[in-house]
Amino acid sequence: MQIGFDNEKYLKTQSEHIRERISRFGGKLYLEFGGKLFDDFHASRVLPGFHPDSKIRMLKELRDQVEIVIVINAGDIEKNKVRGDLGITYDVDLLRLVDAFTSQGLFVGSVVLTRFAEQPSAMAYEKKLTALGLKVYRHYPISGYPADVRLIVSDQGFGRNDYIETSRPLVVVTAPGPGSGKMATCLSQLYHEHKRGVNAGYAKFETFPVWNLPLKHPVNLAYEAATADLDDVNMIDPFHLEAYGKTCINYNRDVEVFPVLNAIFEQINGSSPYKSPTDMGVNMVGMCICDDDACCKAARQEIIRRYYQALCEKRKGNADGSAAFKIELLMKKAGIDLAERPVAMAANVAMEKTGAPAAAMELPDGTILTGKTSELLGASSALLLNALKRFGGIPDEIKLISPTIIEAVKDLKIDHLGDHSSLLHLNELLIALSIAAVTNPTAKLALDQIPKLAGLEAHSSVILSQIDEGVFKKLGVNLTCEPIYENKKLYHK
Numbered sequence: 039m040q041i042g043f044d045n046e047k048y049l050k051t052q053s054e055h056i057r058e059r060i061s062r063f064g065g066k067l068y069l070e071f072g073g074k075l076f077d078d079f080h081a082s083r084v085l086p087g088f089h090p091d092s093k094i095r096m097l098k099e100l101r102d103q104v105e106i107v108i109v110i111n112a113g114d115i116e117k118n119k120v121r122g123d124l125g126i127t128y129d130v131d132l133l134r135l136v137d138a139f140t141s142q143g144l145f146v147g148s149v150v151l152t153r154f155a156e157q158p159s160a161m162a163y164e165k166k167l168t169a170l171g172l173k174v175y176r177h178y179p180i181s182g183y184p185a186d187v188r189l190i191v192s193d194q195g196f197g198r199n200d201y202i203e204t205s206r207p208l209v210v211v212t213a214p215g216p217g218s219g220k221m222a223t224c225l226s227q228l229y230h231e232h233k234r235g236v237n238a239g240y241a242k243f244e245t246f247p248v249w250n251l252p253l254k255h256p257v258n259l260a261y262e263a264a265t266a267d268l269d270d271v272n273m274i275d276p277f278h279l280e281a282y283g284k285t286c287i288n289y290n291r292d293v294e295v296f297p298v299l300n301a302i303f304e305q306i307n308g309s310s311p312y313k314s315p316t317d318m319g320v321n322m323v324g325m326c327i328c329d330d331d332a333c334c335k336a337a338r339q340e341i342i343r344r345y346y347q348a349l350c351e352k353r354k355g356n357a358d359g360s361a362a363f364k365i366e367l368l369m370k371k372a373g374i375d376l377a378e379r380p381v382a383m384a385a386n387v388a389m390e391k392t393g394a395p396a397a398a399m400e401l402p403d404g405t406i407l408t409g410k411t412s413e414l415l416g417a418s419s420a421l422l423l424n425a426l427k428r429f430g431g432i433p434d435e436i437k438l439i440s441p442t443i444i445e446a447v448k449d450l451k452i453d454h455l456g457d458h459s460s461l462l463h464l465n466e467l468l469i470a471l472s473i474a475a476v477t478n479p480t481a482k483l484a485l486d487q488i489p490k491l492a493g494l495e496a497h498s499s500v501i502l503s504q505i506d507e508g509v510f511k512k513l514g515v516n517l518t519c520e521p522i523y524e525n526k527k528l529y530h531k
Contacts, residue, residue: 040086040329040332040335041086041087041328041329041332042085042086042087042327042328042329042330042331042332042333042336043085043086043087043088043323043326043327043328043329043333044087044326044327044328045087045088045089045092045326047325047326047328048088048092048096048322048323048325048326049092049095049096049099051322051325051326052096052320052321052322052323053096053099053100055320055322056069056096056100056208056241056320057100057103059239059241059320060103060207060208060239062239062311063237063238063239063311064237064238064239065207065237066207066209066231066236066237066238066239067207067208067209067238067239067240067241068209068211068224068227068228068238068239068240068241069208069209069210069211069224069240069241069242069243069320070211070220070221070224070240070241070242070243071093071210071211071212071220071243072220072242072243072244072245073243073244073245073246074093075093075094075097075135075212076090076091076093076094076135076138077090077091078090078091078092078093078245080246080260080264080340081245081246081323083336083339083340083343083516084256084257084260084261084333084336084337084340085257085323085327085333085336086332086333086336087328088323093245094142094144097142097144097210098142098143098144100208101143101144102206103206103207103208104144104145104206104208104210105145105146105147105204105205105206105208105209105210106139106144106145106146106147106209106210106212107146107147107148107149107150107202107204107209107210107211107212107223108132108135108136108146108148108149108150108212108213108214109149109150109151109152109177109211109212109213109218109219109220109223110128110129110132110149110150110151110152110213110214110218111128111152111153111217111218111219112151112152112153112154112155112157112160113153113155113157114128114129114214114215114217114218115128115129115151115157115159115160115163116157116158116159116160118159119215121214121215128214128215128218129163131214131215132149132214133170135212135214136149136172145206146172147173147202147203147204147205147206147209148172148173148174148175148202148203148204149167149172149173149174149175150174150175150176150177150200150202150219150223151163151164151174151175151176151177152177152218152219152222152223153177153178153179153219154176154177154178154179155178155179164176173203175199175200175201175202176199176200177199177200177219177222177223177226178198178199180195180196180198180222183195183222184222184295184298184299184302185298187298187301187302187305188305190302190305191229191302191305191306196225196226196229196230197229197230197233199226199230201227201230202223202227202230204227209227211223211224216268221242221295221299224240225240225299225302225306228240228303228306228307229306232306232307239311240303240318241318241319241320242292242318242319242320243319243320243321244292244319244321245321245323246258246260246261246264247261247262247272247287247288247289248287248321248323248324249275249286249287249288249316249319249321249324250286250287250324250325251287251324251327252287253272253273253274253287254371254372255334255337256333256334256337256338256341256372257333257334257337258272258287259272259337259341259368259371259372260337260338260340260341260344261289262364262368263340263341263344263345263364263365263368264340264344266344266348266360266361266362266364266365266368267348267357267360267361269290270289270290270291271289271290272287272288272289272290273287273288273289273290273293274286274287274288275287275288275293275314275315275316276293277293277296277313277314277315277316278313278314278315278316278317281313281314282313282314286314286316287316288314288315288316288319292315292318293315295315296314296315299315299318300312338372338374338378339378339379339495339516341365341368341369341372341374342369342374342376342378342379342518343379343516343518344365345362345365345366345369345376346382346497346518346519346520346521347518348361348362348365349362349521350501350519350521352521353501353521353522353523354501379495379497379518380398380400380406381398381399381400381406381495381496381497381518382398382497382518382520384398384406384408384497385397385398385408385417385497385498385499385520386499386520388408388410388499389499389500392410392411394410394411394417395411395416395417395498395499395500395524396408396409396410396411396417396498396499397409397417397418397420397421397496397497397498397499398421398496398497399421399424399425399494399495399496399497399515400494400495400496401425401428401429401494402494405428407421407424407425407428408421408424409421409422409423409424411461413460414441414444414448414460414461414462415461415462415467416461416462416463416506417498417499418464418498418502418506418510419461419462419463419464419467421496422464422467422468422491423438423467423471423484425487425491425494426438426471426484426485426487426488427484429487429490430480430483430484430486430487432480432483432484436480438471438474438478438480438481438484439467439470439471439474439481440474440478443470443473443474444462444470447462447466447469447470448460448462451466463503463505463506463509464505464506464509464510465505465509468488468509471484471485472485488513491513491514491515492513492514492515493514493515493516494514494515494516495515495516496510496515496516496517496518497517497518497519497520498517498518498519498520499519499520499522500519500520500522500523500524501519501520501521501522501523501524502517502519507519
């Protein structure tokens, strides 16, 4: 991987900038944290060198000053809203987040139920959180939010909300997903702090779009591709341009809501500390890019990957195709062609030759490996074995797994577990390989190559099963699939 981002510089620069923002507001800052705090693989893909856990590492630099507040929309609890990337409901993900923060030595101070209207599920969840030893606060719906500033900044607006008791200078407000009420929670706290005579400030942390990169920079376009289903659009910040004469990039939702935010700041404190939505941000990612060309190439690949993903979601019936159309327009704007993804062409050519599903993977030296469907292995499993052999310097003709082991696994699947396919999924293949490695040194050598798969590009000529997709994801392989199924069935595992 060609490195384009200085991660160590980022950790130092970002933590210093947040400390400066805390001191600017007299020692108390509510920081709205957008995006993923854990496992930010999008950032690591478009900024090669960015570590997926960089934000958590940065917060650990400020560990003694940080307190985490997690907010969740009570309506999302009632509707059992699910995170698409993890497949778990928001209320379950909140518990996962608490455990994740705690395991990193970060202090979770409380949970806030936003838009609380005595929903039965939310009330039951509140009791559960309390029983688990968490402090829980309620924030209520405000009629006319965010337009009716007079009502919002009053005892009938923010004044109705519970005051969240915090003990540290930096309060990071995060949530399981978008629309949870992070910004409203921060603003409500500013109102309550002001009534108590406490100086406190608000800032926002969003990794993308990168404010000091051009509007049409591939990294910023990749963010638009990633949020194509949310109607987010990057744009020049008109308030920043007017105030400072400088071009900075923000996105439509922050630009649209800024006049209201400004009015709320003025209503609470008498004046606003910010002249633009860009002013509110503390993100220093753009300052730590060390190779712009490497980041541009990586971002162009990410846009293509997002396009394939959107096409597959449409094929699965999970989307109407509007996201794919938007990404296609972005690709035209950036001059991106699908031919820039050689693994896709290789997999499709292999499928045309064999008449069966095929898969391809690009190695660090540019070599393209392919995997073809056989009587025992699916194309993805064959591809994985081919890659491990290549990394281990193992000749192609050597069998890593005894046919006896594969037959035993196949018999177990069909005769005892009721599976209709004899082909081994990736997880089954890896288990079989690990069994073979106990007595076969060559299989052990192949197994030891698994870490080298992380960051590689792969493509399947058909939509893969959730199992195989999940294994590729855990291995760190950047997978795309053609938006077609192997067969014409309506039900696909």
